[in-house]
Amino acid sequence: MSFSQLSTLTPKDKLKTICVKVSRKWEFRGLNDDGPLQHADLVLVDDQGNSIYAEIPASEAERHSSTLEEGKIYIMSRFRVCNAKNYCKSLPGPYMLEITCHTRINLARETATFPEYVYFLTPFDEIPGYIGDKKKFHDVLGFLVQINEPEWVHFANQATPALRRDIVIRDDKHVELKVSIWGRRVRDFLPTDMAIESNNNPIILLLTGCLVKLYQAPRPVAQSMTLQEMQEIDPYEFPNCHLIDDQTWWFPSCNLCNRSCKADGADYTCYECGTTNKYTYKYKLCFIATDGTDEAEMICFGEIDRRIVGKSVETVMRAPRGRDGLPMDIAAIVSSKFTFDVTMSEKSLRNPKKTYQITAIITAFGKQKNNPYHLPNQIQSSQTEIAGSSSCSNTPSKLLPINEVYLQTPPSKNASRTLAR
Secondary structure, eight states: OOOOOGGGOOTTOSSOEEEEEEEEEEEEOTTTTOSOOOEEEEEEEOTTSOEEEEEEEHHHHHHHGGGOOTTOEEEEESOEEEEOOSSSBSSOSSEEEEOOTTOEEEEOOOOOOOOSOOOOBOOGGGGGGGTTOOSBOEEEEEEEEEEOOOEEEOOTTOSSOEEEEEEEEEOTTOOEEEEEEETHHHHHOOHHHHHHHHTTSOOEEEEEEEOOOOOOOOOOOOOOOOHHHHHTSOGGGSSSOBOOOOOOSEEEEETTTOOBOEEETTEEEETTTTEESOEEEEEEEEEEEEOSSOEEEEEEEHHHHHHHHSSOHHHHHHSOBOTTSOBHHHHTTTTEEEEEEEEEBGGGGTOSSOEEEEEEEEEEEEEOOOOOOOOTTSOOOSOEEEOOOOOOTTSOSSOOOGGGSOOOOOOOHHHHHHHHO
């Protein structure tokens, strides 16, 4: 039986049959490799050394992915040939294969010789030119010179930490490259097993499917402090200040630079990018928090706000409002308890009373009963509770009235244009 070469496939081909070896196989479960399966991925190679990327959607992964094994040869037909993705490409070339519910896959009995590995190496000295570029994955080859212990990394926009292991490899020119391995891959990367297999000889690693990012120094370990202790810090000695302009619970965020867009008649314009009406509504909450030793103004944005409120900003915009016009979902955060990671805001440089920007939620405790306000020599706590107005005698002495939370709900885009006219 004759088979088509991978180099001859085009989107017009619907009835061609190929005989290929599965050179690589992996699953995509999100950026940190710890989410639900989104698709299974393959690198296929024929006996002439031609290669192509193939994708199995999540709906077909249970049927097809379990039958395909790395290193084995298969005969495939009734697949789709489509244009390759323009981002995160595993291989060069204009086309890719999609395995569908109609695809037929059978284990081959062919004895032809197929390449053992498929890769396209990026030299170490060219790596910096691809920082932030997600158009393609990179393959690198080098001697293993350092292995760090796994560690859990917290991100402000994620509810759970991600597992990471850092290693260092070196090329033949003695240029070193740091590589971070994430998620389930960390558990597959076992130094003891590699040491046994290498017989104490130098270990050479071929790493495929890498993205290039700018290395940032590890974030210093957060120091647990009470609000009273933070109030005593000189704002000029507090690191990583961020500018905070206004205090509304929402803002139109530019889709390109994430800066706030300004109202321009019936439109919203980003003066940083020069774009008009290319924005998304995002949270920007400002509230008073107490930990029993003192009270302070807190501000937070985007994903952190969504975790505090528990709903997307679009959902809150459509939700019912109280008598004072405040969305009930926003009002419901009063008396919620959290442990925050914070930095001092730029506003603290202008006012004696400090203001803090929340950079991460360490722990969420849920709704709490209002705690009494303690004097400095009384019990202190490292957790903060969002304070609101209350008629109870045991509530904190300085509370933010509910009508001072700086909450204004934006009209819809169509409504704003109608009002402007």
